[in-house]
Amino acid sequence: MGIGRFVYTPILPPMAEALGLSKGGAGLIASANFLGYLIGALLAGAPRLPGGRRRWMLGALVASAITTGAMGAVTSMSAFLLLRAAGGAASAFVLVLASALVLDRLAVAGRPGLSSVHFAGVGKGIAVSALVVAALQADGADWRTLWYVVGGVALAAAAAVAWLVPPAEAPRVAVSGPVAQARPGPGLPALVCAYGLFGFGYVITATFLVSIVRSSPVLRSVEPLVWLIVGLTAVPSVALWMRASLRFGIPLTFAIACVVEAIGVAASVLWPSAVGALLAAALLGGTFMGLTALGLAGARRLAPADPRPVLAVMTAAFGLGQIVGPALAGFLSERSGNFALASLLAAAALLVAAAVVLRVPRTSLL
Incomplete structure (x- = not known):
């Protein structure tokens, strides 16, 4: 998932140069991905999926890989979208x-x-894709080849998942305490808002x-390193933030x-140096x-015995925020010539999220 969802970022620059993509067009393609993410989150939260959760998960992994590789076979905006x-x-x-x-x-x-091991997989996927893209670019590969190879x-990773995830699902246990409540606990609306x-x-x-x-x-000299660092720092981050939440609680940890x-978002545009990047x-x-893990873990503790509908609502709110971001950034950057305004708006949204999540009672997430 870390490959299929995030590899667009390192492939975008050579792809945009080869095809003459505008910043607005690049942002629109990213937003299409997140619109699909929103729709998928709502569908995945359906009470019953025929065929079982594992089968749908494996099918989705294969679909993610195929649609990733197929990006190298098309050139029209409609096909990209x-x-x-x-x-x-x-x-x-x-x-x-x-x-x-x-x-x-x-x-x-x-x-x-x-659970931190599970969520760390996304960072590993980002790091692997960053290494693959950097190695292919150093060898002179074009943007099409980048898509084919990472797809x-x-x-191959989807095949490994099919082998590693047992066909027999674990029983869905009702956890004692707040998690087992019949209705979502207090603070869920604030958590959903902060997550969005x-x-x-x-x-x-x-x-x-x-x-x-x-x-x-x-x-330009640090371009091959930037996305690799994102992936490598993502791998241990889940364990570190989840451990911090045991001491400070999920709301305060999420806010921090x-x-x-x-x-970091502000530094990307206010500190135009290698160190800043x-x-x-x-x-x-x-x-x-x-933050993804903290939000989903908090939602599960506020959820009824079956966490999937609440996880889907959280993912949908997250997806809505993702849809607006790239499209707005592309629009603003075409008019200003850079991503400074859009990035500073994003940093402000994160600060608002920090304030909103503190309204979630810590006692409801124990």
């Missing part, structure tokens, strides 16, 4: 269904702390960071992570998957 929308829907199915499967199994095993890598603002706040930098770096002659990410990459990678 369709493929990225389908890939986005597949990504949402993977997140909702894989998280439900894994969290259920961990609950049965009494090892909920291992193949994602397909986080979706808007992170996505502009996550989509255009490599483009921002490539547009500056001073920063939003502030840290806001600093690398700091932005590290702070983005070090927070966005941690």
Whole structure:
């Protein structure tokens, strides 16, 4: 999922140069992916999916890989929009269904702390795709080849998932305490709102960071490193932020992570140097998957015994923020000539998210 959902960022600069894509067009393609993500999140939250959750998850992984590779076979804007929308829907199915499967199994095993290993997979996918793209570009590969190869890598990963995830699902246990309540607990609307603002706040930098770096002659030397750092810092981030939540509670930890990410988002445009770009990459990678895990873990604790509908609502709010971000950033950058205004709006949204999430009672997430 980390490959299919996020590899657009490092491939975008050579793709845009070869095809003459405008910033607005590039943002529209990204937003199509997130529109698909929103639709997929709503569908994945359906009470019953015929055929079982594992089958749908594996099908979504294959669909994500195929739509990723197929991006290299087309050149029209309509085809790009369709493929990225389908890939986005597949990504949402993977997140909702894989998280439900894994969290259920961990609950049965009494090892909920291992959820950080599950969410760290996205960072590993980003790091792998960054290395693959950098190596292919150094060898002179064009943008089409980049899509083909990373799509193949994602397909191989899907085969590994089919082998590693057991066909027999874990029983869905009702957890004692607040998680087992019949209705969502107090604070869920604030958590959903904060999660949506986080979706808007992170996505502009996550989509255009490599483009921002490539547009500056001073920063071109660190372009191969930027996306790799995002992936590498994302891998341990979930475990670190989840551990912090045990001490400070999910609302306060979520708020702190939003502030840290806001600093990174602002640094991407206010500190136009190699240090600023690398700091932005590290702070983005070090927070966005941690925030994702914190939000979903908090929602599950506020949810009834079946967490999938609430996880889907959270993912949908997140997806809505993602849809607005790239399209708005492309629109504003075409008029201003850079991503500064859009990035600062994103940083402000993250600060608002930090304030909103503090309205969630800590006692409801114990």
